Amino acid sequence: MIDGKVVLGITQGDVNGIGYEVMLRALADAAFSEMFVPVIYGSSQAVGHYRKVLGLGGPQVNVVRDAQEIHPRRVNLVECGARDLTVEMGQPTRAGGDAARDALERFFLDQRYEVLDGLVTLPVNKHAMQGSGFNFPGHTEYLAKCTGVQDALMLMVAEDLRLGVVTGHVPLRGVAELITPELILRKLELMDASLQRDFAISGPRMAVLSLNPHAGENGLLGDEEELVIKPAIEAANTAGMVVAGPFAADGFFGAGEWRHYDGVLAMYHDQGLTPFKTIAFDGGVNYTAGLPIVRTSPAHGTAYSLVGKGIASPNSFRQAVYLAIDIVKSRSRIDPLRANPVPSWRAEQQAKMREG
Known part of the structure; x- marks a missing residue:
């Protein structure tokens, strides 16, 4: 942090998509941009293009070479990528994919300065990025690789709804083969740890969704619930977590059962993200749990x-910033307590008995 404010890197994503528009419209509000220290990893040329198209007077950006030069009271921009970048609004291009990849790489290069507290990524076109040498199905897998973790969890967040997925950007036909008790348990461990550390929830309650319709109907409609999902739930509870399920997804969301849990784990992408975006499309945030960075x-x-029409809502971007700030601050409070835990009364009494 600088002067008590969280420092957030913002990677530009696809320069031809909606990212610049929602970011600039949000940052044009001084009350919002002064809440944190923004460090855009992108193109001053793209900033100028979208400010002109949208008729925005601000924000003015402070162009710097790297995170060491940022100003705590300005919107900073680290110039990265091609200098002759051409913005082709609403069109996926190779140049757009290259620019998105360059911004991510530059952010991680600046991690060496230990100035940045977190990262907000603007949307990318995965297909365009594949041509740029980005050999990952999405941000989640790329971030796990860059931070050296074995696995991460895509966790969709909107107020009291926190929804993770066991499998992410994979074809639906391959889901049943990919889910295993071990994988489900690992995702539950990541969710449990994140709910406690990042969201400050003590003893979180988690729900697990089924794979098959009607939770398999006792094997009539599939046996993954009995052979794969239930063993994982049992193992999680044995390990001290609080986990229930498997629940049929339609009834679970239709009856509002998700409100009774701190976290929900879906088996595959659309099983979780369809109800999530129905409930919270405009204000939803994609959070990557299990990383050393936020x-x-x-x-x-x-x-x-929607690009260039001035009708896209910047609310989801704002919520992504708010959540990043909240999690950075939550970790700053909780991590020191975990490093130096206060012994319980029972532990103190047991120690005295051993000494006596």
Whole structure:
């Protein structure tokens, strides 16, 4: 932090998508941009293009070479990528994919300065990025690789709804083969740890969704619930977590059962994100749990059809910033307590008995 304010890197994502528009509209509000120290990893040329298209007077950006030069009371921009970048609004291009990759790489290069507290990523076009040498199905897998963790959890967040997925950007036909008791348990461990550390929830209650319709109907509609999901739930509870399920997804969300749990784990992408975006599309945030860094992103995609029209809501971007700030501060409070835990009364009495 600088002067008590959280420092957040913002990677530009696809320059032809909605990212710049929602970011600049949000940062044009001085009351919002002064809440933290913004460090955009992107293009001053793209900033100028979108400010002109949208008729925005601000924000003015402070162009710097790296995170060491940022100003705590300005919107900073680390110039990265091609100097002759051409913005083609609403069109996926190779140049757009290259620019998105360059911004991510530059952010991680600046991690060496230990100035940045977190990362907010603007939406990317995964197909365009593949041509740029980005060989990952999405941000989650890339971030796990860059931070050296074995696994991470895509956790969609909106107020009291926190929803993770066991499998992410994979074809639906491969889901049943990918889920195992070990994988489900690992995702539950990541969710449990994140709910406690990042969201300050003590003893979180988690729900697990089924894979098959009607939770398999006791094997009539599939046996993954009995052979794969239930063993994982039992193992999680044995390990001290509080986990219930498996629940059929339609009834679980239709009856509002998700409100009784601190976290929900879905088996595959659309099983979780369809109800999530129905409930909280405009204000949803994509958070990557299990990383040593704090990373959030708006829950929407590039939205090419809306670019330049001035009608896209910046609310999801704002919520991504708010959540990143909250999690950075939560970790700053909780981590020192975990490093130096206060012994319980019972532990103190037991120690005295051993000494006596």
